[in-house]
Amino acid sequence: MNIILRLKEFYLLEMFQLTLYESQLSSIQNEYIEHAYERMVELERHHVDFYKKILNQFGEDVPKVFGGLTSLAGHFLGGFTLDLTTAENRYKLGIAVENKAIEMYRVFIMETWEYPEIRKRAFHNMVDEEFHLLWYKDNLKHVTSLTQST
Numbered sequence: 001m002n003i004i005l006r007l008k009e010f011y012l013l014e015m016f017q018l019t020l021y022e023s024q025l026s027s028i029q030n031e032y033i034e035h036a037y038e039r040m041v042e043l044e045r046h047h048v049d050f051y052k053k054i055l056n057q058f059g060e061d062v063p064k065v066f067g068g069l070t071s072l073a074g075h076f077l078g079g080f081t082l083d084l085t086t087a088e089n090r091y092k093l094g095i096a097v098e099n100k101a102i103e104m105y106r107v108f109i110m111e112t113w114e115y116p117e118i119r120k121r122a123f124h125n126m127v128d129e130e131f132h133l134l135w136y137k138d139n140l141k142h143v144t145s146l147t148q149s150t
């Protein structure tokens with residue numbers, strides 16, 4: 001495992017989550033949902049900042065993000081279409097992104113036993129992603145039951 005390459009990969013993974021949730025903030029019309037997104041954005045920014053800090057400690061720059069959100073989505077989610085027009089689609093995308101992040105963190109945690117600080121943060125970040133995943137799943141249930149009852 002090349003730790004620098006892995007840290008860069010996780011920087012991009014966190015940038016993906018940050019940019020994705022930030023891009024949705026303006027389209028949210030419900031005050032509660034807006035605050036939930038704001039809080040998620042805040043946490044994803046902490047995740048991004050950690051990788052930036054640790055890469056700088058290794059004397060490395062953060063990788064450049066080419067092509068913005070669409071290229072990040074292509075990189076991490078393959079064929080998943082970026083359709084953010086309905087709450088249902090936004091939550092489904094959130095679920096896909098967070099599942100991918102959790103899966104990547106599980107592998108990363110096994111690889112980083114030689115780096116206790118990084119490993120601890122990987123655990124913490126993964127737990128944050130698990131909370132996000134549960135929030136999206138729960139809110140998806142609410143929107144789908146709303147559409148079905150109307």
Ligand SMILES: [Fe+2]
Pocket residue numbers: 014017043044047101125128129
């Ligand atoms: Fe994150």
Ligand SMILES: [Fe+2]
Pocket residue numbers: 017044098101128129132
């Ligand atoms: Fe997340």
